[in-house]
Amino acid sequence: MEQTIPEVIRTIPLQHYIFFASALFAIGVLGVLTRRNAIIIFMCVELMLNAVNVLLAAFSAYRADPNGQVFVFFIMAVAAAEVAVGLGIIVMIYRNIQNTDVNLLDRLKW
Amino acid sequence: MAEQAPLAVFTGSPLLYILIPLLPFLGFLINGLLNRRLSGTVAGLIGSATVLGSFLISVYLFTTFQYPYVVHLFDWISVGSLSIPFAYQIDQLSLIMLLLVTGVGFLIHVYSIGYMHHDENVGKFFAFLNLFVFSMLVLVMGANFVILFIGWEGVGLCSYLLIGFWNQNTNYNNAAKKAFIINRIGDLGFLLGIFLIYFTFDSVQYGEVFQKASQMQIGAGVVTAITLLLFVGAMGKSAQLPLYTWLPDAMAGPTPVSALIHAATMVTAGIYMVLRSNVLYTLSPDTLEVVAWIGAITALFAATIGIAQNDIKKVLAYSTVSQLGYMFLALGVMGYSSSLFHVLTHAFFKALMFLGAGSVIHAMSNEQDIRRMGGLRKALPITFLTFLIGCLAISGIPPFSGFFSKDEILAHAYEHNKVLWGIGLLTAFLTAFYMFRLLFLTFFGEFRGTEEQKHHLHESPASMTLPLIILAILAAVGGFMNATLFLGKGYLADFLAPLFNYSRQLSPEAFGAEIDHATEYMLIGFSVAAGVLGIVLAYVLYVARRSRPAEENQPRGFFENLVYNKYYVDELYNALFVRPSMFLSRGLHDGVEKRVVDGSVNGLGRLVMGSSQLLRNLQTGRVETYLLLMVIGIVVVLALNFIHF
Numbered sequence: 001m002e003q004t005i006p007e008v009i010r011t012i013p014l015q016h017y018i019f020f021a022s023a024l025f026a027i028g029v030l031g032v033l034t035r036r037n038a039i040i041i042f043m044c045v046e047l048m049l050n051a052v053n054v055l056l057a058a059f060s061a062y063r064a065d066p067n068g069q070v071f072v073f074f075i076m077a078v079a080a081a082e083v084a085v086g087l088g089i090i091v092m093i094y095r096n097i098q099n100t101d102v103n104l105l106d107r108l109k110w
Numbered sequence: 111m112a113e114q115a116p117l118a119v120f121t122g123s124p125l126l127y128i129l130i131p132l133l134p135f136l137g138f139l140i141n142g143l144l145n146r147r148l149s150g151t152v153a154g155l156i157g158s159a160t161v162l163g164s165f166l167i168s169v170y171l172f173t174t175f176q177y178p179y180v181v182h183l184f185d186w187i188s189v190g191s192l193s194i195p196f197a198y199q200i201d202q203l204s205l206i207m208l209l210l211v212t213g214v215g216f217l218i219h220v221y222s223i224g225y226m227h228h229d230e231n232v233g234k235f236f237a238f239l240n241l242f243v244f245s246m247l248v249l250v251m252g253a254n255f256v257i258l259f260i261g262w263e264g265v266g267l268c269s270y271l272l273i274g275f276w277n278q279n280t281n282y283n284n285a286a287k288k289a290f291i292i293n294r295i296g297d298l299g300f301l302l303g304i305f306l307i308y309f310t311f312d313s314v315q316y317g318e319v320f321q322k323a324s325q326m327q328i329g330a331g332v333v334t335a336i337t338l339l340l341f342v343g344a345m346g347k348s349a350q351l352p353l354y355t356w357l358p359d360a361m362a363g364p365t366p367v368s369a370l371i372h373a374a375t376m377v378t379a380g381i382y383m384v385l386r387s388n389v390l391y392t393l394s395p396d397t398l399e400v401v402a403w404i405g406a407i408t409a410l411f412a413a414t415i416g417i418a419q420n421d422i423k424k425v426l427a428y429s430t431v432s433q434l435g436y437m438f439l440a441l442g443v444m445g446y447s448s449s450l451f452h453v454l455t456h457a458f459f460k461a462l463m464f465l466g467a468g469s470v471i472h473a474m475s476n477e478q479d480i481r482r483m484g485g486l487r488k489a490l491p492i493t494f495l496t497f498l499i500g501c502l503a504i505s506g507i508p509p510f511s512g513f514f515s516k517d518e519i520l521a522h523a524y525e526h527n528k529v530l531w532g533i534g535l536l537t538a539f540l541t542a543f544y545m546f547r548l549l550f551l552t553f554f555g556e557f558r559g560t561e562e563q564k565h566h567l568h569e570s571p572a573s574m575t576l577p578l579i580i581l582a583i584l585a586a587v588g589g590f591m592n593a594t595l596f597l598g599k600g601y602l603a604d605f606l607a608p609l610f611n612y613s614r615q616l617s618p619e620a621f622g623a624e625i626d627h628a629t630e631y632m633l634i635g636f637s638v639a640a641g642v643l644g645i646v647l648a649y650v651l652y653v654a655r656r657s658r659p660a661e662e663n664q665p666r667g668f669f670e671n672l673v674y675n676k677y678y679v680d681e682l683y684n685a686l687f688v689r690p691s692m693f694l695s696r697g698l699h700d701g702v703e704k705r706v707v708d709g710s711v712n713g714l715g716r717l718v719m720g721s722s723q724l725l726r727n728l729q730t731g732r733v734e735t736y737l738l739l740m741v742i743g744i745v746v747v748l749a750l751n752f753i754h755f
Contacts, residue, residue, distance in 0.1 A: 103732055
């Protein structure tokens with residue numbers, strides 16, 4: 001099992017990937033929580049998504065199991081579709097309120 | 111009399127028997143569902159045709175009748191030892207009642223076509239009328255007490271619907287409610303009676319119950335209880351003291367309804383029921399005594415009220431109560447077949463008089479006060495003649511039908527108890543007096559209404575006068591079906607005799623006694639004299655002396671006032687029952703309902719509102735808050751995950 005992992009990957013330890021992915025994810029979460037611009041929030045969501053992708057790819061490589069990487073491709077495809085839909089929604093929001101500030105969207109509040 | 115064989119069971123196709131009640135029910139469905147889409151005349155024709163169909167089938171059954179039998183339709187309730195089949199009993203009693211209900215019913219349906227012509231809800235009217243006929247047919251055909259009860263409640267409902275037919279008028283609605291509620295009181299007794307019958311005889315089917323009852327000893331306590339309870343039901347339905355007050359108020363309904371339901375058919379249901387269970391009543395002489403006295407007192411009481419009433423329909427209503435009292439008097443002195451005889455003749459002449467009154471009201475543009483009438487003889491000749499026949503019949507003038515039936519009842523009463531006979535005789539005198547008072551005030555003398563009414567006076571259309579004429583013929587000659595005096599033989603009594611086999615077995619002396627001819631002629635002399643005296647007195651007062659009933663604001667003597675106000679019975683009931691129960695309901699409404707029930711329900715609502723007021727602060731409407739809460743949630747879940755595992 002160990003032999004099948006390429007040298008170039010092994011030069012970076014798995015922990016680094018985990019730290020990197022966690023940092024990326026945390027940045028994404030913080031961005032979502034603190035920013036008010038819908039587009040930025042959206043980008044932060046993408047960041048979280050990609051943090052997970054990196055982690056999946058890393059584990060996949062370290063375990064020499066291609067399933068994880070295949071899964072990443074699926075996630076990317078779905079994410080692409082989601083982006084299309086999400087941006088479409090944001091465009092519609094902009095058309096309606098001339099803004100993308102999510103705090104203005106509180107009409108459903110009691 | 112030999113042991114009576116149990117009732118035969120009919121094995122052929124029951125279609126014919128189902129059709130009898132089903133035809134009017136079909137009419138009800140058609141008229142009810144297509145209410146506004148049918149024109150009044152079409153609705154009336156459908157309604158009349160269905161009843162005519164039932165009548166023809168009944169005639170066919172009557173002519174082919176040989177021995178009583180039960181038509182079993184299906185097992186209806188079957189639980190443990192309780193088994194109630196849905197079955198019809200075809201025997202002498204139900205056949206006579208079938209002919210009466212469908213025959214008179216048909217005539218009144220035809221009459222209604224003309225009478226209700228101007229009404230906008232003719233379809234609804236005929237639907238209710240058909241539903242009534244259906245219920246009444248179920249009542250008289252049922253082969254056990256439960257089916258009888260279904261019909262009993264059905265006719266009560268229709269009575270309510272039809273009294274309140276003109277429901278825009280609050281007084282009419284109140285009259286309808288009064289009828290319904292007072293009938294409920296009677297029904298409770300009736301229902302308890304049925305329970306007790308089941309408890310005692312382990313069956314509710316006529317055949318079984320009566321056969322078992324015929325083995326009992328006269329005077330058994332439980333039978334007295336049963337019969338008294340059943341009689342409470344009969345008091346309600348047949349308007350006897352003290353439950354009679356609804357019937358005069360029931361005149362709020364259209365006049366054909368008063369004729370059909372509140373004179374000819376429904377109110378005789380109580381008598382039918384007592385006749386049906388005559389074995390039980392024969393077993394309990396105490397109950398019979400109660401029945402006879404209540405009947406006699408009601409007859410006299412209502413007759414005295416009838417003297418002073420000025421509403422043409424109210425007079426007839428009190429007369430009906432009084433005549434029903436007569437029928438119960440006959441039942442109480444074990445003149446069972448005489449009672450049914452009087453039911454029949456009364457149906458003819460009272461339906462006739464109600465329809466005649468309807469014709470008068472129709473001509474007078476809805477005026478019902480006889481003080482505003484007078485001299486209608488010339489304008490309404492057919493109505494006058496037929497009404498006169500009705501009056502002669504009810505006054506017991508020979509050879510009209512009422513003479514024979516009334517005479518029979520008085521003869522039975524005389525044999526039983528002279529005091530009862532005296533009351534009956536006095537009632538007969540009063541009856542003749544108030545009926546002819548009504549006739550003279552309405553049809554003789556000068557017209558006392560407005561010019562406009564006078565101008566509008568007209569004889570009713572043929573659809574109304576034809577039933578009047580037919581009923582007048584029946585009222586005139588109907589007595590001969592049991593004219594023992596003239597024909598030496600009572601066809602009706604002979605026909606009905608098998609019904610009372612058990613009773614005859616139990617108490618032969620009550621049936622065997624033959625009055626000797628001298629007494630009979632004396633009794634006839636007395637009753638005819640009473641009738642003639644009443645008529646003469648009415649003639650002297652209202653034609654010769656031209657006296658008129660006092661107007662509302664004129665002073666009256668003490669007794670006159672008492673009678674005019676119906677002995678203040680309504681006021682008494684109001685004070686005794688209505689007010690206290692209203693007081694109680696108001697107390698419960700203000701105290702229990704408003705405070706306790708509403709308080710707890712509203713309190714619960716307020717509790718939910720208050721707590722959600724707190725909770726909804728969480729819902730800020732800001733995306734960040736939601737997201738933050740979501741992240742916190744995820745973190746907590748993860749943390750918990752680590753702690754536990």
